[in-house]
Amino acid sequence: MEGFLANILNGLSWGMLLFLISMGLTTVFGVMGVLNFAHGSLFMLGSYLCMQFVRWSGSFWMGLIFGPPIVAALSILIERFLLRPIYGRDVSFQLLLTFGLMLFLDDGVRLIWGPAYHVVAPPPILAGVIPFFSKSYPVYRIFLVILGPLVGFSLWMFFSFTRWGKILRASAMDRQMAEIIGVRVPILFTGVFAFGAWLAALGGALAAPHQSVGPAMGERIIIESFIVVVIGGMGSFPGAFVGALILGLLNSFGTTWIPDLQMALPYLFLAVILLTRPRGLFGGEA
Amino acid sequence: MNHRFFVYPLLIGLLLVGLFTLPIFLSTYWVLIVTEILTMGLFAMSFNLLFGNTGLLSFGQAGFFGAGAYFAVLCLVHLSQSLWLALICACLGAAVLALIIGWFSVRLDEIYFAILTLGFGMMLFTVAHNWRSVTGGSDGLGNFVLPALNLVIWKVSISHPRHFYYLVLVVTILGIFLLRRITRSPFGLMLQASRENSNRVAFVGGDLRALRLLAFVLAGSIAGFAGALFAIFNRIASPEMLHWSFSGKAVLMTILGGSGVFLGPVVGAAIFFILEHWITSFTNSWMVFLGAILVFLVLLFPKGVLGTLITWVDRSGKGKQP
Amino acid sequence: MMQAVTPILEVQNISRNFGRFQALSDVSLLVPRGRLSALIGPNGAGKTTFYNVISGRYRPTTGTVHFDGEDVTGLAPHRLVARGMLRSFQITNVFPELTVLENVLVPLVVHHGASFAFLKSLARRNDWVEEAEAILEQVGLREMRHRVVSTLAYGDKRLIEIALVLARKPKLVLLDEPTAGMNPEETDRMIHLIRELADQSGTTFFITEHDMKVVFSVAQQIYVLHQGSLLAEGTPDDIQSNDMVKQAYLGGSLYAPA
Numbered sequence: 001m002e003g004f005l006a007n008i009l010n011g012l013s014w015g016m017l018l019f020l021i022s023m024g025l026t027t028v029f030g031v032m033g034v035l036n037f038a039h040g041s042l043f044m045l046g047s048y049l050c051m052q053f054v055r056w057s058g059s060f061w062m063g064l065i066f067g068p069p070i071v072a073a074l075s076i077l078i079e080r081f082l083l084r085p086i087y088g089r090d091v092s093f094q095l096l097l098t099f100g101l102m103l104f105l106d107d108g109v110r111l112i113w114g115p116a117y118h119v120v121a122p123p124p125i126l127a128g129v130i131p132f133f134s135k136s137y138p139v140y141r142i143f144l145v146i147l148g149p150l151v152g153f154s155l156w157m158f159f160s161f162t163r164w165g166k167i168l169r170a171s172a173m174d175r176q177m178a179e180i181i182g183v184r185v186p187i188l189f190t191g192v193f194a195f196g197a198w199l200a201a202l203g204g205a206l207a208a209p210h211q212s213v214g215p216a217m218g219e220r221i222i223i224e225s226f227i228v229v230v231i232g233g234m235g236s237f238p239g240a241f242v243g244a245l246i247l248g249l250l251n252s253f254g255t256t257w258i259p260d261l262q263m264a265l266p267y268l269f270l271a272v273i274l275l276t277r278p279r280g281l282f283g284g285e286a
Numbered sequence: 287m288n289h290r291f292f293v294y295p296l297l298i299g300l301l302l303v304g305l306f307t308l309p310i311f312l313s314t315y316w317v318l319i320v321t322e323i324l325t326m327g328l329f330a331m332s333f334n335l336l337f338g339n340t341g342l343l344s345f346g347q348a349g350f351f352g353a354g355a356y357f358a359v360l361c362l363v364h365l366s367q368s369l370w371l372a373l374i375c376a377c378l379g380a381a382v383l384a385l386i387i388g389w390f391s392v393r394l395d396e397i398y399f400a401i402l403t404l405g406f407g408m409m410l411f412t413v414a415h416n417w418r419s420v421t422g423g424s425d426g427l428g429n430f431v432l433p434a435l436n437l438v439i440w441k442v443s444i445s446h447p448r449h450f451y452y453l454v455l456v457v458t459i460l461g462i463f464l465l466r467r468i469t470r471s472p473f474g475l476m477l478q479a480s481r482e483n484s485n486r487v488a489f490v491g492g493d494l495r496a497l498r499l500l501a502f503v504l505a506g507s508i509a510g511f512a513g514a515l516f517a518i519f520n521r522i523a524s525p526e527m528l529h530w531s532f533s534g535k536a537v538l539m540t541i542l543g544g545s546g547v548f549l550g551p552v553v554g555a556a557i558f559f560i561l562e563h564w565i566t567s568f569t570n571s572w573m574v575f576l577g578a579i580l581v582f583l584v585l586l587f588p589k590g591v592l593g594t595l596i597t598w599v600d601r602s603g604k605g606k607q608p
Numbered sequence: 609m610m611q612a613v614t615p616i617l618e619v620q621n622i623s624r625n626f627g628r629f630q631a632l633s634d635v636s637l638l639v640p641r642g643r644l645s646a647l648i649g650p651n652g653a654g655k656t657t658f659y660n661v662i663s664g665r666y667r668p669t670t671g672t673v674h675f676d677g678e679d680v681t682g683l684a685p686h687r688l689v690a691r692g693m694l695r696s697f698q699i700t701n702v703f704p705e706l707t708v709l710e711n712v713l714v715p716l717v718v719h720h721g722a723s724f725a726f727l728k729s730l731a732r733r734n735d736w737v738e739e740a741e742a743i744l745e746q747v748g749l750r751e752m753r754h755r756v757v758s759t760l761a762y763g764d765k766r767l768i769e770i771a772l773v774l775a776r777k778p779k780l781v782l783l784d785e786p787t788a789g790m791n792p793e794e795t796d797r798m799i800h801l802i803r804e805l806a807d808q809s810g811t812t813f814f815i816t817e818h819d820m821k822v823v824f825s826v827a828q829q830i831y832v833l834h835q836g837s838l839l840a841e842g843t844p845d846d847i848q849s850n851d852m853v854k855q856a857y858l859g860g861s862l863y864a865p866a
Contacts, residue, residue: 035397085585091396092343096541097584099534104577111571223404223530230401264412267405274402275390472717472733473726475706479714482703489663489701490715490772491689492723500724 002133007252013141013210015248016148020203021221022228022240023155024196030235031172031192034083035091037098040222041105042197045071046204047213048109051120060123060209068201075197079190102218110215122209140209147206149241156237168192172235227266231273233283242281293599305455309448319563321451323556324458325515326539330551331465332508333536338545339469340501341481343400345533346387346407347509350380352528353410354510355517356421362430369433369444373457373514380510381503383410388502392495395484404530411528426524433518444518454515461508462552468504469548477501538580544590553592614677616641616780616812617662617693622671624661631657633836634671639780639829644806644813646823648847649833650857655816656698658833659784663695664688676779689718692779696769698788704758708749711757711768712740715775740775747771747801763794770801781805783815787822795822802826824848832856 025039049070050063057063078101086093121127122140129136159165171178171188179185204217211217228247232239247266254262273281309317329351336342357379358372365371387406394402414421421427435442435453444450468474476497480487487494517523526532535558536551543554561579565572587594617639624632632654639645649655660666662673664685672681675693703711716736717723730736744750747767752760757768766786773781786802787795803826806813817823823830823844830847832839834856840847847853 082581082585089588092337092400093584093588095343095397095400096537097581099537100577100580100584102577103573104581107571107573107577111574219531223408226401227405230398234397260416261412263416264409267408267412270405271390271402271409274394274398274405278394278398467729468726470730471726471728472720472722472730473724475710475713475717475730476723478706478710479703482705483701486697486701486703486772487714488685489689489695489697491686491718491776492714493686497723500726504726 002135003256006132006135006137007256008249009137009141009145011249011252012148012245013144013248014251015245016144017203017207017210018221018225018228018247019148019152019241019244020206021200022225022232022244023152023237024199024203025225026229026232026235026237026240027168027199028193028196029229031168032087032189033091034087034094034098034193035226035234036196037095037222038078038101038105039098039196039200040218040220040225041102041109042071042075042200042218043204043207043221044109044213044215044218045074045105046201047120047208047217048113048204049201050205050208051113051118051213054120054208060120063120063208064202064205067205068198071201071204072194072198076190076194078197079193083193084186084189102222106215106218113215115215117212117214119212120208126209144206144210151202152237152241159237224266227270229280231270231280233280236280236282239280239282302459309451314447317447317451319559321447321454321519322516323552323559324454325512325519326535326559327552327555328458328461329509329512329516330536330539330543330555331462332505332512333533334540334545334551335465335468335477335505335508336501337537337540338550339474339481340477340498341484342392342395342498342501343537344391344403344502344505345400345530345537346391346403346405346410347505347536348530348532349387349403349407349410349528350384350506350509351513351516351532351536352414352523352525353383354380354507354513355523355527356414356427357510358514359427359430359517359523360420362433363427367431367433369435369518372433372518373511376510376514377507380513381507383510384503384506385499388499388506392498392502404533407528407530407533411525411530414523414528415525421523421525424525426522428522428524430521432521450519454519457511457515461511462549465508466548473497473500538576540590541580541583542590544593544596546589547593547596550590550592554590557591614641615639616676617814618674619662620672620674622658622661622668622673624657624666625669631836632661632668635833635836635838636671637831637838637841639812639814641812642810643828644802644815644826645829645831646827647814647816647831647833648818648820648823649839651818653833654836655818655833656784657836659695659782659816663693663782689776692776693782694773694776694778694780695782696773696784696786698785700762700765700769702757702765702768702772705756707754707756708744708760708768709737709740709753712743712771712775713737715772716740719776743771743774746774746805748797763790763797766790766794766798767801770805774805778811780812780814783813785816785818787817787819795819798822799825 021039021043025036029035046067049067053063053066054060082097082101083094086097126140126143129138159169167183171183171185175185224247228240228243232243246269250265250269251262254265277283308320333344333347336344354376358376361372361375391399391402391406415424432445435444442449444453476487476492480492480494480497484494513527516527539554539558540551541554542557543552544550562572565575583590589597615638619635619637622632622635623630635658647655647658657666661668664683667682672679674680675688675691680688680691703714713736716739720736722728741750741753744753747770749764749767749771752764757765770786787798790798799822802813805811827844830844831841832847832853839856840850840853
């Protein structure tokens with residue numbers, strides 16, 4: 001019983017990190033139509049910057065507040081100078097360009113911070129464990145499980161009820177129409193891309209105390225968040241939420257129950273969903 | 287005089303002469319590198335049969351490359367010491383896998399096809415990585431006796447790099463010739479048509495799924511063949527050879543050389559390895575450079591190095607005409 | 609009219625819904641063999657949907673389609689093509705980066721059952737090239753056969769649409785607004801071509817068009833679609849004198865600007 005509950009909590013906490021990064025990925029795809037291979041690297045960069053701020057200031061919160069905006073600023077440059085020239089081209093070129101960016105950033109991080117893994121301690125208030133049946137459970141993970149839905153809910157509110165959110169959704173549906181009614185789409189795209197990057201980096205900063213910070217973390221999470229976004233339905237928030245939860249749980253239960261197959265489970269699940277519902281769970285008709 | 291009828295055959299002739307005489311004037315080290323370029327070039331060309339010709343971006347091509355590697359080594363370990371049998375096993379095994387995976391994958395296109403093939407490739411990776419009793423797990427499978435090359439009445443050891451180089455050179459040229467044949471066949475035209483406008487192919491009566499499936503199977507079996515050569519060359523089949531990032535290498539090499547040119551992927555492979563050896567001689571961060579080069583190419587030279595060169599040559603050729 | 613026993617196309621009670629919107633409701637019509645018929649109607653009347661249903665792109669919500677005496681309801685497009693029903697598209701829908709000749713070779717390869725011949729050489733099939741050139745001659749594009757299609761003028765691209773259709777030696781040709789977007793000169797050329805083809809080949813043509821000048825100068829039989837239902841059918845004279853049809857079009861005149 002307690003093993004089962006621990007699995008659920010583990011799955012949820014990893015799922016929430018996946019949710020944060022997938023929301024950015026799915027927003028960028030929904031509005032701009034770009035599937036960003038480098039999104040995981042932005043997540044990783046968020047982790048590293050958080051770690052760097054913790055080293056300088058000694059406070060996790062400083063990393064959480066100051067790391068993500070730096071990543072967002074960097075991504076403005078990426079959108080403006082690298083992505084914008086190729087919007088008109090085939091989707092595969094966008095995939096390739098961001099793939100190149102991923103290689104650059106993943107190895108660049110190794111160049112700056114070295115190949116070793118680093119550990120970031122959770123802030124004192126979230127450190128330690130709480131009693132959990134006969135054993136104990138880290139407070140930080142519970143914090144993640146609570147935080148994820150909060151962030152998701154506020155984003156959903158933003159998109160559903162604010163003026164900006166509505167403009168974003170309208171532009172996602174019909175770019176030409178948005179331009180006709182006076183939306184400045186290029187600025188909007190830059191903004192959305194930066195926002196997605198900020199979300200990814202936020203996820204990265206939050207992940208820093210949860211797992212070790214290392215150069216391979218981007219590569220792992222990008223594939224998992226691709227899967228989340230695809231099974232949820234590209235551009236769908238509820239889809240990303242459900243997808244992330246499923247993948248988080250598959251991860252934790254798979255590791256305990258069928259460790260040999262755990263690595264293949266997300267892919268198996270992906271294939272089943274894509275073949276039965278080609279546009280994902282919340283993606284409508286193909 | 288049109289360049290296409292005069293200059294290119296001449297260049298290709300010179301290239302062939304160069305390749306066949308290469309071991310005479312290059313060190314063993316470079317002979318090994320060219321061997322690697324040829325096998326990886328063939329792999330990249332198999333990828334480009336799908337990408338450049340058919341318009342399908344597969345991120346799971348390494349699954350067939352790696353599967354071919356394992357099939358060949360398993361064949362050498364358990365079945366027989368025949369090199370030919372190992373190569374045939376690799377081809378057929380990879381083709382069967384491609385038939386099964388392709389049957390599902392060709393239903394989708396664009397990004398969905400890319401992600402689904404990535405997923406299937408990673409399932410194969412998991413099998414190679416976790417089925418320790420058969421595949422040796424993450425250590426890979428390397429305990430095999432290097433077979434001799436059996437040319438009917440003449441047995442040649444391939445343990446010498448130069449011998450192995452000639453074997454790889456000949457079979458790669460044969461493989462490239464086969465691919466040339468495919469792209470210039472009626473089927474090849476159908477693939478190009480489905481790249482250009484898949485929907486219209488159906489409305490002139492083409493069976494789009496079946497066309498794509500056959501392309502997928504052919505590409506898979508050629509990738510498996512290249513993988514078998516690669517495993518014998520490296521004396522090991524290991525799980526990384528099936529990982530999606532290995533598929534990414536084929537993608538990279540193809541873009542580097544030019545996906546729209548027949549020999550683009552091989553040229554890309556050559557540039558890739560030469561750059562790698564040059565850059566790693568002064569820094570460990572080869573991927574930083576590679577990433578930057580890829581971004582640069584996509585932005586400024588989407589036709590790749592060879593593609594851009596050919597455009598220039600063609601243009602200057604036309605300029606000279608009266 | 610010796611062979612006009614069974615109609616080539618028999619559409620019975622076709623309806624097609626998109627969600628709550630009913631694009632076609634209970635349309636039935638017979639297309640006679642060996643003639644040139646036209647489907648007309650104001651914008652949004654459901655012409656393209658009707659085309660998409662009979663050519664296999666959409667499945668009808670209810671109703672059946674019989675082609676050449678056989679039930680073909682819901683068959684995939686490539687199967688309908690194999691039976692001899694070919695269509696063109698309103699928006700130019702060809703293979704842009706192939707040459708004109710290669711474009712026509714695509715349907716020819718399928719026609720000769722060679723789609724999957726991956727070891728044969730296409731360059732050796734001079735007979736197919738000649739066949740393709742003959743088709744290009746018919747539509748007047750032979751001189752341009754080595755040009756890449758994306759470099760051609762709009763009107764010429766539209767002619768390739770026709771060439772792709774002819775290459776399959778169709779029994780029934782569906783042309784979806786063949787003159788859409790053309791200038792008057794190109795339109796005249798297209799009208800001339802369609803008439804010529806219909807006269808020579810004995811092939812049945814069934815076209816949609818919203819340029820009334822085109823319709824009344826080529827069609828022998830006309831069907832009028834309005835708000836998803838069949839409003840009228842008959843000879844051009846019948847249709848021109850039909851009051852309901854006049855009312856359906858803005859301004860009451862069939863020649864009113866669209």
